[in-house]
Amino acid sequence: MLPADQCPAIVKQTVATTSTSDLPADPAPEGRTRGLLSLAGAKPDSAATRYLFASTAFLGLGAVLWLAALAAMRFPRLLPMSYGLLRPMSLIVLLLGWLVLGLSAGIFYVLPRLTGAPLRAEGLANLGLLGAAGVVIGGVVLVALGFGDGREPFSLPWWWDIPVLAILGIPGVVALASLGQRREGVVYPTLWFVVAGATWLPVTYLIGNVPGLQSVASHLGDLVSTAGLLHVWGLGVATGLAYYVVPKASDQPLASRQLARVGLWSLLFGAVWSGPGQLVAGPGPEWLTGISAVLGLALPVATIANATNLAMTVGPEWSRLRHRPILAAALAGAGLAVLATVAAAIAGFRSAGVLVGFTAFWEGVFHLLVLGGIVLLFAAFAWQAIPNLVGRMISSDSAAGGLVRRVTITTGGTALFLILAGMASGFGWSGAAYTGLIENFGEGWQGTAGLARVLVGVALIFALWGAMAHLGVSTSIYRSLTSGRATVQEILVRDE
Amino acid sequence: MSDLAGAAAAMGVPEALVKRSAEARAKATGSTVDEVLAAWAGGGTAPAAPAPASTPPASTPPPSAPPSPAEPLPPASPPVEVPAADATTPPAAGPVEEVAPRVPPVLVGRREGLGVLLAGSTGLLILSVMLAFLVPSLPQAGDEVRTSNRAFSTQALAGRTVYSQQGCGACHTQLIRNVVSDIGLGPVTLDDTNQIIGYRRIGPDLAAIGSRIEDTQAIARLLAGEGNHPPTVGLTDQDLTNLIAYLRESK
Numbered sequence: 144m145l146p147a148d149q150c151p152a153i154v155k156q157t158v159a160t161t162s163t164s165d166l167p168a169d170p171a172p173e174g175r176t177r178g179l180l181s182l183a184g185a186k187p188d189s190a191a192t193r194y195l196f197a198s199t200a201f202l203g204l205g206a207v208l209w210l211a212a213l214a215a216m217r218f219p220r221l222l223p224m225s226y227g228l229l230r231p232m233s234l235i236v237l238l239l240g241w242l243v244l245g246l247s248a249g250i251f252y253v254l255p256r257l258t259g260a261p262l263r264a265e266g267l268a269n270l271g272l273l274g275a276a277g278v279v280i281g282g283v284v285l286v287a288l289g290f291g292d293g294r295e296p297f298s299l300p301w302w303w304d305i306p307v308l309a310i311l312g313i314p315g316v317v318a319l320a321s322l323g324q325r326r327e328g329v330v331y332p333t334l335w336f337v338v339a340g341a342t343w344l345p346v347t348y349l350i351g352n353v354p355g356l357q358s359v360a361s362h363l364g365d366l367v368s369t370a371g372l373l374h375v376w377g378l379g380v381a382t383g384l385a386y387y388v389v390p391k392a393s394d395q396p397l398a399s400r401q402l403a404r405v406g407l408w409s410l411l412f413g414a415v416w417s418g419p420g421q422l423v424a425g426p427g428p429e430w431l432t433g434i435s436a437v438l439g440l441a442l443p444v445a446t447i448a449n450a451t452n453l454a455m456t457v458g459p460e461w462s463r464l465r466h467r468p469i470l471a472a473a474l475a476g477a478g479l480a481v482l483a484t485v486a487a488a489i490a491g492f493r494s495a496g497v498l499v500g501f502t503a504f505w506e507g508v509f510h511l512l513v514l515g516g517i518v519l520l521f522a523a524f525a526w527q528a529i530p531n532l533v534g535r536m537i538s539s540d541s542a543a544g545g546l547v548r549r550v551t552i553t554t555g556g557t558a559l560f561l562i563l564a565g566m567a568s569g570f571g572w573s574g575a576a577y578t579g580l581i582e583n584f585g586e587g588w589q590g591t592a593g594l595a596r597v598l599v600g601v602a603l604i605f606a607l608w609g610a611m612a613h614l615g616v617s618t619s620i621y622r623s624l625t626s627g628r629a630t631v632q633e634i635l636v637r638d639e
Numbered sequence: 640m641s642d643l644a645g646a647a648a649a650m651g652v653p654e655a656l657v658k659r660s661a662e663a664r665a666k667a668t669g670s671t672v673d674e675v676l677a678a679w680a681g682g683g684t685a686p687a688a689p690a691p692a693s694t695p696p697a698s699t700p701p702p703s704a705p706p707s708p709a710e711p712l713p714p715a716s717p718p719v720e721v722p723a724a725d726a727t728t729p730p731a732a733g734p735v736e737e738v739a740p741r742v743p744p745v746l747v748g749r750r751e752g753l754g755v756l757l758a759g760s761t762g763l764l765i766l767s768v769m770l771a772f773l774v775p776s777l778p779q780a781g782d783e784v785r786t787s788n789r790a791f792s793t794q795a796l797a798g799r800t801v802y803s804q805q806g807c808g809a810c811h812t813q814l815i816r817n818v819v820s821d822i823g824l825g826p827v828t829l830d831d832t833n834q835i836i837g838y839r840r841i842g843p844d845l846a847a848i849g850s851r852i853e854d855t856q857a858i859a860r861l862l863a864g865e866g867n868h869p870p871t872v873g874l875t876d877q878d879l880t881n882l883i884a885y886l887r888e889s890k
Contacts, residue, residue: 215869216810216841225869226841227806286806289873293803295838328750338753339760346764350772360776362836367772371764411763419771424816426830427775434770497818501840568840572820 187261187635190268190317192532192624194248195525197272199620201240201279202521206514206613208233213506213557213606217599224287231291231298232283237513238296239307240279241521242377243344244272247314249384249524250337252532254318255635257334257387259326264317271313278306294351295365296372301354311348315341332403336383339411340376347371347415359426366418373512374414374442378480381520382406382449385473388527389453392469398455406449413441417487421505423496432493439491443484450477468543469526475551476519482555483512486562498573503599504565507558514609515554518616519547525620535627537619546615553609560602567595642673645680778830787829791888798885801878802835805871812837813846813889825850825890834889842868849890858883 212229215222222229247268255262262268282299285291291298299307318341322334351368353361390397397403416439423432454477457470464470486508490499499505526543530536537543571592646661647654661675668675791799802808813834815824825847828834834846852858862879864870871879 219867219869220864223870223872225806225810225871227809230809231806289804291804291806293806293808293835298806322753330751330753330756335756338756342757342760343764346768350768356776358832358834358836359830360772363772363775365838367768371767408759408763411760411767415767415771419775422836424818425814425836426828426832431771431775497816497820500816501812501814501838503839503841505839569820575820 187255187265188252188532190262190265190272191248191251191528193269193272194244194251195528195532195620196624197276198241198245198248199525199617199624201236201244202518202620203614203617205233205237205241206610206617208236209510209514210606210610213599213603216503216506217596217603227293228287228289228291231286231296234296235279235282235286235299238372238377239275239282242513242517243311243314244275245521245525246340246376246380246384249380249521249528250314250318250341252524252528253333253337253384253387254321257327257331258321258324260321260324261635262317263320263324264313268313268317271310274306275310278303278310282307294361296351296369299352301352304348304352308345308348308352311345315345317341331386332397332400332407333383333387335403335407336379336386336410339407340380340383343371343375343379343414347375362422363419363427366421367415368418370415370418373509374410374417374484377513377517378446378484379407379410379414381517381524382410382446382477382480384524385449385453385477385520388469388523389456389473392467392473392523392527393457393460393464395456395460398452398458402448402452402455406445406452409441409445409448413439413443413445413484413488417442417484417491417508420487420491420496421500423491423493423500425500432496436491436493436496439488443481443488446477446481446484450474450481453477466540466544468537468540468547469523471544472519472523472526472547475547476516476521476523478516479511479519479551479554480516483508483516483558486511498569499562499565500569502565502568503561503595503602504569507561507565507602510561510606511554511558514613515550515558518554518613519550522547522550522616522620526623529620529623529627530630531633533624533627534629534632535623535625536630537623538627543619546612546619549612550609550616553605553612556605557602557609560598560605564595564598564602567598568592571595642676642680646676649680786831787826788831788833789888789890791833792884794881794884795888796885798878798881798883799835801874801882802885805874805882807845808835808837810837810839810841811843811845812840813844815844815846845886845889847890849887853887855883855887858886 208229211222211224212226212233215224215226215229219226251262251265251268282297282303285300285303286298290300292300297307318337322330322338347368349368350371351365353364356364386397386403389395416435419427419431420435420439423435454474457464457474486504489495490504490508522543526537571594643654643658643661647657650657657676657679658672661672661679664670664675665672813832814828814836815821815826817827821827821844824844828836828846859879860866861868862871862874862882874882
């Protein structure tokens with residue numbers, strides 16, 4: 144690796160073009176490898192573009208699978224596959240497929256722009272994309288065929304975790320190698336979140352997949368891993384990208400670097416505690432409940448700080464900028480993340496945790512955070528980056544704005560009714576225990592099962608509408624990448 | 640060498656494009672083309688353009704300005720835009736129409752380190768893992784006298800694997816907590832449990848299912864899809880036998 148002062152800098156050129164085919168051709172070196180290995184070519188922004196493209200497909204597929212899982216939860220005999228199989232299958236596609244690849248695209252996009260140095264190991268990243276797609280598709284097939292291990296969230300067998308782990312290490316390798324040769328003196332808040340997310344990602348995955356653990360240790364590992372993955376990688380990196388996108392799209396400087404610092408460290412403090420908080424009153428030490436409740440409060444502090452910071456950045460110009468879908472998506476996504484983390488933090492307290500633990504409440508929190516907040520933050524990044532990546536723009540601002548509204552309403556509605564269903568179940572269990580209405584088998588608890596079912600049914604209607612909105616986001620990004628209107632493009636060139 | 644040729648050589652782009660860009664820059668800044676070309680050829684800074692009226696796509700921060708503590712702002716001089724092509728129009732096979740001058744990267748101010756960020760992030764990761772996972776996973780005081788560890792038969796242990804692979808834990812807990820809502824389900828689950836704790840209780844808790852129902856045929860009918868239970872797919876008779884053994888021994 145070259146020292147930073149000897150590393151060629153990267154600079155941006157803006158070109159006005161009528162299509163991406165007008166761009167100057169990348170001069171192919173003599174004897175250049177063709178076929179699949181040509182993916183290892185390191186044309187600037189190639190990794191970001193390819194990852195974004197692949198993640199878009201996984202977002203659409205994952206949204207449909209998640210809808211199928213919710214349908215199987217409400218109507219167990221509706222589909223030939225049970226909720227227990229559909230759930231991990233959908234999470235593999237959503238989290239390993241869309242979330243990892245999509246946010247990796249964001250990392251690969253912002254790194255050269257914020258460091259002034261070329262993206263390092265871009266060829267490795269391009270090859271890793273093939274591996275990632277194979278790992279995701281193979282994982283779904285393995286779980287569907289009954290080879291899973293039943294552990295949250297992916298249920299992948301231990302021998303399949305090894306290639307997954309290798310794939311998850313790529314963003315960290317690329318990020319740290321690129322940052323090591325940066326030409327820019329300032330380390331921007333976006334890079335803080337990127338560094339944290341990329342370094343936590345493989346470690347949190349490993350914790351949730353250590354083989355040979357007993358029930359309680361295995362369960363705690365799964366919960367810690369899932370919470371870390373969602374909050375530091377998913378929410379953290381998506382928020383970091385918003386810290387890049389919002390000042391760019393609004394033409395305003397970031398309101399407060401200090402508030403961003405609060406957002407980062409609070410996120411890291413509170414990231415994993417909503418996991419063990421779900422085991423309240425279960426096996427494990429009593430002190431874990433208390434510490435989970437207290438440290439879990441750091442999570443909403445983080446999301447509130449970040450959402451406030453983004454809103455303050457746009458604030459002075461909001462009347463002028465409110466019709467820009469990029470900004471609307473970023474702010475709505477940050478807002479939904481606040482709601483999800485507040486709900487998770489409240490459920491960390493014993494009184495609430497014993498009520499909503501093991502209920503659909505947590506499905507609602509997950510839906511609100513991932514399919515609401517993070518999807519919108521991701522869409523904001525994608526819509527901002529596509530013109531610079533491929534010289535095309537989103538086809539319609541009004542259509543994109545409509546998608547933002549639909550995703551916000553539908554994920555909010557789905558989450559609300561799932562949370563209410565979880566509370567109905569929890570109250571019902573307690574009431575049944577007092578009145579002796581527990582059944583020996585079957586539904587388990589009389590009286591409230593019907594209400595919970597109705598509420599989950601309403602949530603399913605919102606989820607169906609929401610899946611169409613998610614497919615709309617996916618289609619919007621795909622169409623912008625492939626056939627959007629031509630616009631000014633930004634290309635990266637080495638300044639050697 | 641003229642300024643035009645010098646600027647073109649310095650930027651590595653054709654003279655025609657440099658001339659057009661210089662004209663656009665001169666018009667935007669109110670200066671003359673010669674001044675702009677002289678600045679570019681000599682490596683100096685061209686007159687800055689006024690702030691754009693509309694937000695252009697992202698580009699580099701202005702080279703003459705010190706880096707802001709916040710995110711970089713869009714450039715002071717917006718790229719020259721051409722009318723956008725209709726989305727349905729097939730791509731034209733023409734050359735690049737406009738290339739804005741390259742702006743050399745500028746490293747201004749103190750170079751911030753990543754050490755504190757990396758150390759802090761890694762430290763919190765280690766702390767979180769220790770407090771939330773490693774320490775709680777250690778044997779707890781009193782485990783030697785309080786046990787819910789069941790002596791499963793070999794067949795039942797094979798059934799436990801089937802239980803995991805089929806994702807039964809996504810809908811069924813095997814966890815009885817010391818709370819009101821779990822009263823009547825059976826003995827409280829302790830730290831040394833060897834059952835599958837599960838993640839949701841969409842169906843009934845199965846921690847002590849073996850003490851509540853002993854009719855093997857009834858369990859088999861449920862697994863086959865009777866009532867509100869989804870049918871199991873792809874399980875062999877041996878798998879089902881093992882699974883039923885695990886449930887019956889869960890007392």
